[in-house]
Every structure is written in C-alpha cells, then in structure tokens.
Amino acid sequence: MVRSLIIGCGHYLPEKVVTNHDLSAVLDTSHEWIVERTGIHKRHFAADGELTSDLATAAAWDALKSAGLTPQDIDLIIVATVTPDQTFPSTATIVQSKLGCRGLAFDVSAACSGYILALSTADHYLRLGSMKRALIIGAETFSRIIDPQDRKTYVLFGDGAGAVILRAENNPGNRGILSTSMHSDGSYRDLLYTDGGPSLTGTAGYIRMLGREVFKHAITKLVDSALETLAHKNIAAEELDWLVPHQANIRIIEAIAERLNLSPDRVVITVAEHANTSAASIPLALCKGVSDGRIQPGHLILHEAIGGGFVWGSALIRW
Numbered sequence: 001m002v003r004s005l006i007i008g009c010g011h012y013l014p015e016k017v018v019t020n021h022d023l024s025a026v027l028d029t030s031h032e033w034i035v036e037r038t039g040i041h042k043r044h045f046a047a048d049g050e051l052t053s054d055l056a057t058a059a060a061w062d063a064l065k066s067a068g069l070t071p072q073d074i075d076l077i078i079v080a081t082v083t084p085d086q087t088f089p090s091t092a093t094i095v096q097s098k099l100g101c102r103g104l105a106f107d108v109s110a111a112c113s114g115y116i117l118a119l120s121t122a123d124h125y126l127r128l129g130s131m132k133r134a135l136i137i138g139a140e141t142f143s144r145i146i147d148p149q150d151r152k153t154y155v156l157f158g159d160g161a162g163a164v165i166l167r168a169e170n171n172p173g174n175r176g177i178l179s180t181s182m183h184s185d186g187s188y189r190d191l192l193y194t195d196g197g198p199s200l201t202g203t204a205g206y207i208r209m210l211g212r213e214v215f216k217h218a219i220t221k222l223v224d225s226a227l228e229t230l231a232h233k234n235i236a237a238e239e240l241d242w243l244v245p246h247q248a249n250i251r252i253i254e255a256i257a258e259r260l261n262l263s264p265d266r267v268v269i270t271v272a273e274h275a276n277t278s279a280a281s282i283p284l285a286l287c288k289g290v291s292d293g294r295i296q297p298g299h300l301i302l303h304e305a306i307g308g309g310f311v312w313g314s315a316l317i318r319w
C-alpha cells in the first residue's frame with residue numbers, strides 16, 4: 001500500500017511586523033477589540049516588490065532543507081493561493097523557475113482551505129503512482145487585497161508562506177496522510193469574496209465578508225468535516241494528539257476544539273503572531289509545532305479549514 005508521508009516542512013514570514021497598535025493609529029479600532037474578538041496581536045506584511053512567489057520560494061527552500069532534498073528531487077509543485085503574482089502564469093510555475101526544477105507545477109484556488117485541497121490533491125497523485133515527491137506550498141500576500149478603509153476586515157489578515165514535502169512511501173506502517181475530506185457549496189459565495197477580479201473588474205478587488213455568518217458556518221462545517229475524516233479511519237477525536245487548524249480566529253478554534261472534546265493544550269495556535277494568512281496558516285502552524293518539539297513521530301494530527309466559496313475540509317495525518 002502506498003501512502004504520502006510528510007518528510008519536511010518550512011516557513012517564511014515577511015520582515016515587516018504590523019501590530020494592533022499600529023493599526024489603531026490609522027483605523028477606528030483598538031488592540032483590545034482585536035484581541036478580544038479574534039486573538040490576533042500582530043501580522044506580517046510583505047515589503048513593496050516582495051511577491052507571493054518570493055514568500056513561497058523562501059518557504060520551499062526551508063522545507064527542502066528540512067527534508068534533506070534539492071529542487072531536482074521534486075516532480076510536483078502545488079501552490080495554494082488566492083493572491084497570485086499574476087493572473088497567469090500560475091505562481092507554482094514561477095516558484096518552479098525560481099527553484100530551477102522541472103516536473104508539473106500548478107496552483108489551486110480555495111482561499112483559506114487551499115492548503116488542505118493542495119495536500120489532498122498531491123496525496124491522490126502520489127498514491128496513484130504518477131509522482132514520487134511533491135512540494136506543497138500555501139502562500140499569500142493578503143495585505144494587497146484588504147481595504148485600508150474597512151476595519152471589519154483589515155485587522156484580520158496577514159502575509160506569509162508555509163510548505164511541506166510529501167514522499168510516496170510503499171511501506172508506510174501506520175504513518176502518513178490517513179484520510180482527507182473536502183467539500184464546497186457555492187451558494188455561500190456572497191458571504192466571503194473579493195469585489196474584483198480579472199473578468200469582473202480588471203482589478204484584484206478587496207475582501208468583503210459577512211463576519212458573523214462566516215463565523216457560524218465555520219464552526220458547524222468544520223466540526224462535521226473533522227468527524228467525517230476521523231470516521232473514515234474509525235478514530236475518535238479524543239485519540240488526536242494535535243489539532244493544527246486554520247488560524248482565522250481564536251474563538252472559532254476554541255469552539256471547534258471544545259466540540260471535539262480536545263483540551264486547549266492539544267491545539268497548535270499561532271493566530272496571535274501572524275493573523276489569518278489564508279492558505280499559509282496551516283503549514284505555518286504545523287512548522288511551529290514541529291520546530292518547537294510538540295509534534296513528534298507517531299503523533300496523530302488533524303487539520304481543518306474553511307474559506308471563501310465556501311470550500312472546507314480536513315486531513316488526518318500520522319506524523
């Protein structure tokens with residue numbers, strides 16, 4: 001039986017840090033409001049001229065180093081992003097050229113759930129035997145699509161990139177990606193979207209969101225998705241070592257952990273440090289948990305995320 005193993009992870013956060021206090025100097029908001037409603041303390045913004053592909057490439061090099069591989073070892077690159085450098089070519093092909101390698105490279109667009117979609121897509125390629133080693137990157141420059149006049153969204157997002165390397169393994173034992181589930185329902189597309197696009201306006205547009213509605217759907221859909229993914233493998237939520245969720249809002253994360261009966265010390269939380277980095281947030285949190293030694297070989301990890309569309313899903317992994 002072939003399974004996909006995660007054999008390395010990497011991250012990159014732009015140098016510029018923007019605190020809640022910085023934002024309250026230019027917007028009608030406060031550090032206290034942002035922390036109480038979201039758990040966010042600061043975020044990173046890319047420098048002028050620093051592109052999504054730059055963030056993605058830096059995270060990719062970090063992941064390659066941790067896996068002990070070179071770009072030539074990779075035959076599949078998938079970048080999850082909704083803030084590509086250009087409408088086309090895909091950011092993945094730009095990363096491919098920056099790394100100097102060949103194979104197949106493409107982007108997936110599923111907003112905040114993009115990383116799990118990219119992971120599950122690569123997992124299918126690897127298990128079918130057509131690819132051997134995949135580089136999966138979640139990378140975003142949301143600072144370019146948040147409206148500086150809109151306090152309801154501007155305070156919530158940041159820039160960053162996280163990456164993992166997957167290897168197809170013939171005798172994985174009990175390790176690897178055990179199960180994934182993805183769903184979408186376009187009837188919710190007016191709850192979280194950008195008000196522009198190449199075909200609609202010829203611009204990228206700004207994020208628009210009905211926060212309360214998104215909040216409610218996020219909790220119910222993500223709990224259902226987590227239980228579905230666990231049920232595929234007949235595993236109870238209590239058996240999880242770590243929930244490594246999408247980092248949008250501390251209250252959403254805590255509500256999901258509570259419904260899954262997981263204590264807060266089994267959840268990797270990074271939202272305070274870099275806000276919602278969309279597709280980058282799960283690999284950033286994963287890297288944090290691995291590098292600080294919390295996530296150990298044999299641990300059972302659950303990822304979950306929801307994003308504009310809605311598209312949502314989860315992935316169960318034995319590290």
Ligand SMILES: CC(C)(COP(=O)(O)OP(=O)(O)OC[C@H]1O[C@@H](n2cnc3c(N)ncnc32)[C@H](O)[C@@H]1OP(=O)(O)O)[C@@H](O)C(=O)NCCC(=O)NCCS
Pocket residue numbers: 028029030033034037038112151152153155209210211212213214215218248249252276306307308
């Ligand atoms: C966005 C979010 C934090 C707002 O929290 P909320 O408790 O729902 O707050 P509301 O939008 O109802 O706004 C409450 C009040 O705070 C105000 N407010 C909104 N943003 C504010 C800000 N940055 N600073 C200060 N006040 C703010 C609102 O104007 C409103 O004031 P009013 O009562 O006078 O009209 C919350 O809805 C949320 O996290 N939603 C999910 C968002 C998300 O995770 N999206 C990404 C999914 S991938």
